[in-house]
Each structure stands twice: as C-alpha cells, then as structure tokens.
Amino acid sequence: MRFNKRGDERILYFYWFFLFVVVAVAIVIGVGVFYGHKIDVRQVESELLVDKVVDCLVDGGKIGEKIEDRFFENFSEDFKHYCRFDFSDKNYDDEQYFVLIDVYDLTDCDDGCDNELLKIKEGNDFYFQSCDFEHNDKNLPQCVNKAVYTLIKDREIVLNITAGVGKVIQNV
C-alpha cells in the first residue's frame, strides 16, 4: 500500500493550525469573560437623576420661587432647559435617559395617588415602558422611583418622580 506523504504533511499542518486556532479562540473567550466584566452604574445614575430633579424643582421644601407661578401652566415645556439636562449621548442614536414627574394633590394621596394635576415627561419614552424596577433583568433600563412631599403656594403636593437610564451596551 502506498501513501501520499506530501499530502499527509499538508493535512497535518492544517490539523495543527486548526488545533491552535481552537485553543487560541478558547483563551480569547476565557480572558474576555474574565476581564471583560462591565461595571453597571445605571442604578446610581438613575438615583442621581431623581436627586437632580428634586434639587432643581424644590428649594427649602417648596417649589422654587422662579417656577411656582408657571409650574402648572407651561413649565413642562421648559423643564429640561431649566434643570440643565441634556439627554443626548454620542454613543447612541437615541436618548438614553428619561424622567417622568407625576404631580398630585396630597389630599388625593391615601393608598396611592389619584387625580394627577400635572405630568412632566422628558427623554426616551420607550425606556419608561420597559423599566425594570426589580433590577433582575440587566438588559432593561434601570429605573428609580421616589415620591417627594412639597409645597406650592401653601398647597401640599406630591411629586412622584421616576427616572431611568438605558445604556445597556456600556453597562451589561
């Protein structure tokens, strides 16, 4: 029986190279998984966003003097500019933040609140719909909800603030 030794050598080269590629890919995947773990800061960012909204609207337990007269009228149109928010992000095509503020009269809040007086909504609306309050699914925007009691011209109101951050690619 005759063997084609040159052909055998070529197959052997290919086999060794293939084996090497398999090992290299395994090392790359292993190193990638080990060192490629991203730091998820979205929950902290959402908390900061809610705090910034409160800082912007409330001054000394009351709605700020500069905005109290127009708060229920046209303030929602100016909210983002007044609070100096910029929700655009060069890393993404669409906005990666959202803020929703529901304003209620305190008398309408007992076990939950009814009769919303005002709704201020800014940012990516889709994120609010897919908000993950349970923090179980990292592939969803991470959101924070806080209710703040305050006064506007001696009227007791509740600001129910929800903020969320997407940025899934950079945090998961």
Place this chain on the structure above:
Amino acid sequence: MEDKRGDNILVQNIIFITLIVIFIAMLLLFVGRSASGESQIEEWYSKKIALMIEAGKPGMKIEFNAEDLFDVAEENNWDKRSVVLINDTNVFVKTHSKGGYNYGFFNDVDVSVNIDGDKLILEIQ
C-alpha cells in the same frame, strides 16, 4: 541537482511557523492588554468622572487622585494632559494612542479638566 521537494517542505515549514508566531504574538498582545487592565481602568475612570459630574453642581471643584490612571498612560508614553477629555456631555478617557473609553453624563454643564501632580481637578461651570 536541486532538491525541490526539500525546498517545498522548508517553505511550508517557514510559512507555518511564521503564521503560528504571528498568531501567538496577537494572542499575547490581547491577553497582556486585558490582564494589564488598561481598558478596565479607562472604563472605570470614565464612568467615575461622569458620575461625579452628574452629582456635582455648577461652581463645584472636584479633586481626586488618579495616580493609577496616569501611571498606565506614562507606561504607554501617552501625554497626561490627553488622558481625560470632556466634550459636550461625554467623558473620554484614553491611556494609549489607540482606543479609549467614552461615557456620557446628563447635565448640560461645561467642565474643565486640570492636572496637579497625580491629582485630577474637575471644575463644573
């Protein structure tokens, strides 16, 4: 008389060994860069600075130690002054000539970056 078969085997061996050497070099470069934590440190500082800006208020001056970040840049012969760049609402941290990490913040503020020794100073306007 030349031994053509011997020449062919030699050429094949050289090609094979060259490919393997290139492959190993690329692999070591990847593992080395990953293990040195350059990309991690860039990501970490980029996010940290973005969060500081988000938590800060206009008029604030934030100083913090960034020795490890500057050490990595120095190892890569990268200018300290080009390590942290802030454009519009993005923090860009770069410790070598290629790559870098970019993370956004939500405040519409101007931030200037200064360096004092190993300290990084952010001034929010």
